[in-house]
Amino acid sequence: MTIAALPWLVADIGGTNARFGWVDAPGAPVAHVRSLSVAEHAQPDDAAAAYLRELSAAMGQQWRAPRHAAFAVASPITGDRVAFTNSPWQFSRSALQASLGLDSLAVVNDFEALALALPQLTPAQLIAQGPLPTNDGPMAVVGPGTGLGVAGLIRHGGQWVAIPGEGGHATLAAGNDFEAAVIAAARRQFEHVSAERLLSGIGLPVLHGAVAQVLLGEAPEAPLSTEDIVARGLAGSDPVCRKTLDTFCALLGSFAGNVALTLGARSGVYIAGGIVPRLGERFFASAFRERFEAKGRYRDYLRAVPVAVVAETHVALAGAAAVIAGQRG
Structure with a gap:
């Protein structure tokens, strides 16, 4: 299977926070994780652009624009138009891809991405009483x-x-x-x-x-x-x-x-x-x-x-990266 060209932009967007991350090498963990407030940005493209501007400034000459992205969103995915269940944000998948200059943009339900991240979780990321x-x-x-x-x-x-x-x-x-x-x-x-x-x-x-x-x-x-x-x-x-x-x-x-x-x-x-x-x-x-x-x-x-509590809030970003790797969504 051909791996999509790197780097990748990944996002996990809920009703309160929009979390962004970066994957710049095959199999690398999600890096440069940043959480932005949904209430402080008009729409997802504004938040994504703010994250990319900040990351570009921090990386300097090492910066390369992302080619592919996957957004995990707190909404059912039924077509090009995505409207969030618990926030006023909404967007067109095709328009967002064009706005960010991406070769591809996968959009999946946030819990689909979270589920895909489950096999990658380590005991240090979990809290349990009894077997994991x-x-x-x-x-x-x-x-x-x-x-x-x-x-x-x-x-x-x-x-x-x-x-x-x-x-x-x-x-x-x-x-x-x-x-x-x-x-x-x-x-x-x-x-x-x-x-x-x-x-x-x-x-x-x-x-x-x-x-x-x-x-x-x-x-x-x-x-x-x-x-x-x-x-x-x-x-x-x-x-x-x-x-x-x-x-x-x-x-x-x-x-x-x-x-x-x-x-x-x-x-x-x-x-x-x-x-x-x-x-x-x-x-x-x-x-x-x-x-x-x-x-x-x-x-x-x-x-x-067995039941375990996921102690970290950023794990769905790893699931979003898995979506790009598998070209789902």
């Missing part, structure tokens, strides 16, 4: 970040093949009466309560308000930010925030177990995104694992499935 995923069969990744991403990974014809999807928008199910009341409270505000509606950065304030409604009979006058909910919950100073984190972990465990069953991910489930690593040991002490396995007759099936 074995990477020898079907795997899944679930990621509460700004939104909630889901993807699978299977081995086919000697290569890893990602299964992208929009599983985060599947309907969220309650595991007990308290969670049923919380979801009912959220449903007064939203017609459809998806997993992402409560299990994400945009969802934690909604979950907190619903938990407060059930516990106290009313939601807070001013919604708390995700950062405040996590900080107060971890500090233990706010009982509603504490219960919100407990409920988040339990619901996430139930949802991740559903994903593992649906994809047959017996080799492991990875938890990515920016929220869970911030919970530290609180996550492993939560009801996550109990609820992950609580699937009746399939409890033993899930008990054997």
